[in-house]
Amino acid sequence: MDLRRLRYFIAVAEELHFGRAARRLHISQPPLSQQIQTLEQEVGVALFERTGHRISLTDAGRELLPRARxxxxxxxxxxxxxQRVGRGESGALELGFTGSLPFTPVMPRVLHDFRRAYPGVQLQLRELSTREQIERLTAETLDVGFFRPTRHELLEQLETRVVLREPLLLALHADNPLARRKRLPLAALTQEPFILYSRSVSTGLHDQILALCLKAGFAPRIVQEVHEMPTIIGLVAAGVGVALVAASMRQIHVPGVVFLPLAETGVATDILLAWKRGGESAALRNFLAIALSEAK
Amino acid sequence: MDLRRLRYFIAVAEELHFGRAARRLHISQPPLSQQIQTLEQEVGVALFERTGHRISLTDAGRELLPRARxxxxxxxxxxxxxQRVGRGESGALELGFTGSLPFTPVMPRVLHDFRRAYPGVQLQLRELSTREQIERLTAETLDVGFFRPTRHELLEQLETRVVLREPLLLALHADNPLARRKRLPLAALTQEPFILYSRSVSTGLHDQILALCLKAGFAPRIVQEVHEMPTIIGLVAAGVGVALVAASMRQIHVPGVVFLPLAETGVATDILLAWKRGGESAALRNFLAIALSEAK
DNA sequence: ATATTTGATATGTTATCCATATCATGGATC
DNA sequence: GATCCATGATATGGATAACATATCAAATAT
Structure with a gap:
């Protein structure tokens, strides 16, 4: 199983024509036929069906094509x-994060410290939904991600660490009479219109808040679902309704929005750092070392 | 970037010793040094630091190691x-069957044994009429099919094997006076309303039963045509008429339906296994091996 | 029936890979 | 500090593999 043979195989599989594939590979046709035959001998399975004038992939060939790619x-x-490391750039790192993370204390600090410690690493930031991050992390098209807890079947393939736990606060409009109180029990919100996180994108928060309300004895009247936390603040300012948000959302100063702690204790949301087990690059290891040392 | 060179690199990186790595790779030391040098030239970066007596990985080498693995x-x-696909241990197989086949002893047993022997094969079951199966088998959009004999011009393009021969029984309602007899000659049914198989969909059974009746000296009074055998049982139970069905229909227990053997001997229906000659996939070959070995 | 296109085969050349022999160098030992 | 040992690099020749040119056999198209 040589990389060259795999490359040849892909060319033939894509062209379905030995001659054209050979031209594309800048070799002549006979050695290509020969290499494919060798590859077939090697795996012990025919990869192409040569029925006279035209060829087609066998089942085995179809299996191989995406894997070879x-x-x-x-x-x-x-x-x-x-090569990047060799040029002193010491690697690249693609970091995913959800919209609320830049307002938390943890992500900016980790980024700052990592940039200072490893200025050569090309750090790519990508705002992605939790679901997208999990999918790309398992597919290894993303190195590491920041997001909040959720349910996802691929999660068990990832390594995760809680890097911050912050209380959930109630965000409501200053005109709301409840805004004058010092703290509020959830039960006081029975009649309030709720802005909630989208069930499909932010499953974890959606379910968590729904469960909290039910425990407090009421089903929230949901008037709007949103994908990202900062969006909520805008909607609260616009008077659309009330919402539960992470404490770090207080960073966003929008006139008319008031944040109140809940009377209930222990209502909080975690921030997770996630990456794929095994095969961590040097840059990733360094990033994890910094991020996790600051996590406590 | 050759797979061999990556393998060599991993060995040296793990042993951190050219001699030991060479021994592990069953080659001598000089070519190993040479291959590593070639690899380093290829990527344009030093992968090892040779400081006198011992070697160590460079940053670039550390970056490469997990990726090479x-x-x-x-x-x-x-x-x-x-190779699994080639051996037929994985892959996909689409199997067609008519409505009566799941009640026969042969199809469930073959499925069970095949699933146990080749759990990696994705087995798709499709309930299809005999005609549809024959058309899809010749068009190669179906791999293999179970059905009863019929006339169809495309049949000669298919390979078929009889996997079971079962007697035809008379199905009639318990209230029918004839139901008290132990066995019945066909001639006793001259006046009975007949439920018959559709001429267009189940040509074989339709013609076979018609011929039997004519041979017994009468033309059956057909009150209903149906596509599939199990449907008949329901109609018999509803008192619509009498019918000839395969013995395995006795598996279907519906109150009010009585099955009686015919006085005539040798009245039976075959179950066929059919597939397209030539180009059998490995999975199909394995399926046929199991199905035909159990056919006797 | 003939011409054309396709992938397979034959053969010689070149490049690659490996083994044996040898060299250069850094530590360890006395 | 001279000697010895271990380690990786270099030199050279032979085996193997990959390639190009020339040619063939079979399937289509004209």
């Missing part, structure tokens, strides 16, 4: 990553 | 996956 892509990625 | 592992996985 993956192997080649990863080899290529390894090469460029190594 | 990943590439090799995935190449290996691709190989075994392809």
């Amino acid at each position: 993956l192997v080649l892509a990863q080899a290529e990625a390894a090469k460029t990553a190594v | 990943l590439v090799l592992a995935q190449a290996e996985a691709a190989k075994t996956a392809v």
Whole structure:
């Protein structure tokens, strides 16, 4: 199983024509036929069906094609990553985060410290939903991600650490009579219109808040679902309704929005750092070291 | 970037000793040094630091090690996956069957045994009429099918085997006076209302039963045509008429339906296994091996 | 029936890979 | 500090593998 043979195989599988594939590979046709035959001998399975004038992939060939592409892509990625390190850029790191994270104390601090400690690392920031982050982390098209707890079947393939736990606060409009109180029990919100996190995108918070309300004895009247926390603040300012948000949302100063602690204790939301187990790059290891040391 | 070179690199990186790594790779030391140098030239970065007596990984080498492992592992996985498909241990198989087949002893047993022997094969079951199966088998949008004999011009393009021969029984309602007899000659049914198989969908059974009746000296009074055997049982139970059904229909226990053997001997219906000649996938070959070995 | 296109085969050349032999250098030992 | 040992690099020749040119056999198209 040679990378060159895999490359040849992909060319033939894509062109479905030995001659064209050979031209694309800048070799002549006979050695290509020969290499494919060698590859087929090696795996012990026919990869193409040669029925006279035209060829087609066998089941085995169809199985191999995407895998061969993956192997080649990863080899290529390894090469460029190594070269980047060689040029002193010491690697690249793609970091995912949800919209609320930049307002928390943890993400800015980690970024700042990492940038100072490893100025050579090319740090790419990507705002992505929790779900997208989990999918890209498992597919290894993202190195590390910040998000809040959720349910997702791929989560168990990832390594996660809680890096911050912050209380949930009630955000409501200053004109609301309840805004004059010092703290509020959830039960006081029975009649309030609720802004909630989207069930499909922010499953964890959606379910958590719903469960809290039910425990307090009422089902919230949901007037709006949103994807990201900061959006909520805008809606609260616009008088659309009340919402439960992480304490760090207080960072966002919008006239007319008041934050109140809940009377209930222990109502909080975690911030997680997640990455794929095994095969951590040097840059990722360094990032994790900094992020986790600041986590307590 | 050759897979061999990556393998060599991993060995040296793990042993941190060219001699030991060479021994592990069953080659001598000089070519190993040479291959590592070639690899370093290829990526343009030093992977090891040779400081006199001992060597260590450079940052670039540390970056490469986990990635090289990943590439090799995935190449290996691709190989075994392809081989599994080649051996028919994985892949997909689409199986057609008519409505009466699940009640026969042969189809459930074959499915059970095949699933146990080749759990990796994705087995798709499709309830299809005999005609549809024949058309899809010749068009190769179906891999294999179970049905009863019929006339169809495309049949000669298919390979067929009889996997079970079962007697035809008379199904009639318990209230029918004839139901008290132990066995019945066909001639006793001259005046009975007949439920028959649709001429267009189940040509074989339709013609067979019509011929039997004519041979017994009467033309049956057909009150209803149906597409599938199990449907008949329901109609018999409803008192619509009498019918000839395969013995395995006795599996369907519906109150009010009585099954009686015919006085005539040798009145039976076959169950066929059919597939398209040539180009059998490995999974299909394995399926046929199991199905035909149980056919006797 | 003939021409054309396709992938497979034959053969010689070149490049790659490996083994044996040898060299250069950094530590360890006396 | 001279010697010895271990380690990786270099030199050289032979085996293997990959390639190009020339050619073939079979399937289509004209």
